[in-house]
Amino acid sequence: MSKNLTSRTQDYSKWYNELVVKADLAENSGVRGCMVIKPYGYAIWEKMQQELDRLFKETGHSNAYFPLFVPKSMFEAEETNAEGFAKECAIVTHYRLKNDPDQKGKLIVDPNAKLEEELIVRPTSEAIIWSTYKNWIQSYRDLPLLINQWANVVRWEMRTRLFLRTAEFLWQEGHTAHATREEAIEESEKMMHVYADFAERFMAIPVIKGLKSPSERFAGAEETYCIEALMQDGKALQAGTSHFLGQNFAKAFDVKFAGQDGKLDYVWGTSWGVSTRLMGALVMTHSDDNGLVLPPNLAPIQVVIVPIYKSDEEYAAVSAKANEISDQLKRFGIRVKFDNRTTHKPGFKFNEYELKGVPLRIAIGPKDLENGTVELARRDTLTKEVAAVDGIATLVVDLLEQIQQTLFQKAESFRNEHITAVDSYSEFKELLETKGGFFAAHWDGTAETEERIKDETKATIRCIPLDRTLEAGTCMYSGKPSIGRVLFAKAY
Amino acid sequence: MSKNLTSRTQDYSKWYNELVVKADLAENSGVRGCMVIKPYGYAIWEKMQQELDRLFKETGHSNAYFPLFVPKSMFEAEETNAEGFAKECAIVTHYRLKNDPDQKGKLIVDPNAKLEEELIVRPTSEAIIWSTYKNWIQSYRDLPLLINQWANVVRWEMRTRLFLRTAEFLWQEGHTAHATREEAIEESEKMMHVYADFAERFMAIPVIKGLKSPSERFAGAEETYCIEALMQDGKALQAGTSHFLGQNFAKAFDVKFAGQDGKLDYVWGTSWGVSTRLMGALVMTHSDDNGLVLPPNLAPIQVVIVPIYKSDEEYAAVSAKANEISDQLKRFGIRVKFDNRTTHKPGFKFNEYELKGVPLRIAIGPKDLENGTVELARRDTLTKEVAAVDGIATLVVDLLEQIQQTLFQKAESFRNEHITAVDSYSEFKELLETKGGFFAAHWDGTAETEERIKDETKATIRCIPLDRTLEAGTCMYSGKPSIGRVLFAKAY
Incomplete structure (x- = not known):
């Protein structure tokens, strides 16, 4: 399998595209610019979501859900935002199909079902959310309002690449409202730190925290904080942004609050988001010419056990021990898979898990049973060692921690050298x-x-x-x- | 607060609408037929999702994500399905807005940005998913394919009601492919049982498992299994469906597999889903004229502690004890909130948590401190008792379990009598x-x-x-x- 992968030096871009598809992360769909996130890729995204969601809740945020559609007039309300954003987007104009009278089995758009006002599929939700906040906020007691949404958004990109730039993508978008400028700035900074913390501790990606220049800012923001990562080909990737919106959206949607002194003022806002783009960053930071390399903290399978055997008796004996080890690792909270398929040879499996970036591989054969050992292979360094079955769980815990650290340090050295x-x-x-x-x-x-x-x-x-x-x-x-x-x- | 709620006998439908809004579950948005799911409502939905997701994974399913849009021609592929479903839907025809040359600050749809083929916002994903499965399935080794998706879907409903019928709603849709008819039927039945199990054990809603009559079946299904619940007004509510699709979609999208004997055959399919409609069922099964009544297994807050005090000293003493009790309950895994706001009176808080359906309320005042007691109030029966602080955690665990049972039994008696x-x-x-x-x-x-x-x-x-x-x-x-x-x- 891995032999079929283009190498990074040969063609980095081709390597990336091939890897994403071959490692079963995602693929292009029959819909222009939209991807299918395959189960293995989605399992990684779910791990990211889980951890981010935990971090958002720890910092006082609640999830909610706002409509997919934004009426065109709402976009017009915040001009700067509309100017910068809303141009390339999917526009719903009709609400009914009907049978084509001229061609049996074909459908046409019913011209009588034209919407009075066009609906935009959200490219981001500031407009719809701030038009809602207007009714939720009356007094300082309603503040701060700290809300996050997990959602799909659509931007009509002409050139798309799996995860990095797709017409539809998945993301989270935080939208908060505050009584003071200072508090809103503090929130924007806090979320930038949350993102950086997540990127470094979970994705093992070192990031630089900074401010965008005015030209690179989110339209409608007074200040955009960001975290920037470096890919192996020397190109940077914006891994998350957090915007201090000032009173821009509050003014556009007339969101005022009565302070403790009874005086009315516009509220201060922030918004912040990360998306499935992070999957692209993850691939391009750690992976190599043999395939994906996953940090243990995000790997759906942290350890795979592959049995080595020549006869049914050997298979039975090896499997018994493998199940024992698997159970032991599970008790330590390790995500382990025992690949007991008899339809595939060990070499095939080794290649498959290498391609899929499983951090640790345990191979166990009849010799190992005699010696009370297993063979442990690290995906990141491609090194092998023989280890005793006794105390295997603590060794694996240590190794996973080491792999996590090593990946970060390697990426950090590369980044610092660049x-x-x-x-x-x-x-x-x-x-x-x-x-x-x-x-x-x-x-x-x-x-x-x-x-x-x-x-x-x-x-x-x-x-x-x-x-x-x-x-x-x-x-x-x-x-x-x-x-x-x-x-x-x-x-x- | 609760006094402002229309009673069920007065106007059941009005009671429902008011309750959903006043209990902070959801509200109508500025977009026709689309709702905003508010943080408290979303927190309940998240609990549902968590448990359903766990059940799906336990039964071998993985999550994935497929595009929001379905090209019109894909709908035409499965005629019966298109016939039954695809008519009332949101249709994307254009991909760009531009500044209105005649009116500054206004946007118009760019007539030059017309799509060659219209895109339908998915009302359900069979078409897009089966067109993808075609490439994923070659041999019996690729089967069964057991995939679930959490997503938003859109059906252009003319009359909408919060949670029960909205143009956009959230749901999960399972789509599986199998080598044999028997296995696909077994899967459809299994998922119906999973839904029933979830409804009864978590939502405390008794359901009847059955088959739909041919007219009520999902278009494109050979058989539709369902779970049916009964609301307090004597109307039924379909709480989940699981479809045996036969080879319909496999034939429409040409999805064949080579069996162990090398022969090619169409695969057998199922699909199954539950949606935010379940929130409506939850409200209408248990709630009363005082507001929401939540089963403890799904309540975002299972226990609320309200301090009773007249002076700062009393507040300090009562709070200390309340925090102690709160910590103790948390150690037992109970979702507890200590409402220490000094801006609201106990009576206001009592009403608020009654309206929001918090299963247990603990009130603690200076007298309680002297006596080593608290006052415990059950939301479901509206009964109160004085309990010793000693052993409060085990008592609360028991009571929550009792409430969960009581709600189910009450709903079951009502259902059986009807x-x-x-x-x-x-x-x-x-x-x-x-x-x-x-x-x-x-x-x-x-x-x-x-x-x-x-x-x-x-x-x-x-x-x-x-x-x-x-x-x-x-x-x-x-x-x-x-x-x-x-x-x-x-x-x-």
């Missing part, structure tokens, strides 16, 4: 092509310079890192003064 | 209006009779109960021979 400080535009352009990664450079703060650099190199400002040190310098492009470096990169 | 055997059509018509409920009657098995009865009385055949005893009789309407009784009722 943050390059550059002071001249020519150096930047050269290294952007030869080395890739993030470039810490001075920028004059203008949208004009930013756009020119983008046009000339395809690199964008990924973020203004929160932890940057202020230092006087000159913009690498314009030579004008700058107060500190920002991070440029080509990005997904 | 299954009436009738032998004449005039008796049926009279009791249908005066008593309501299910009517066990002989039917000649023809669609014609079924339709006439429906036209004349609005009652439909809810199901042919699986456990019915075969007995020769004569149809109450036509006088023709019948082999056993079926259940008629008016239904939601």
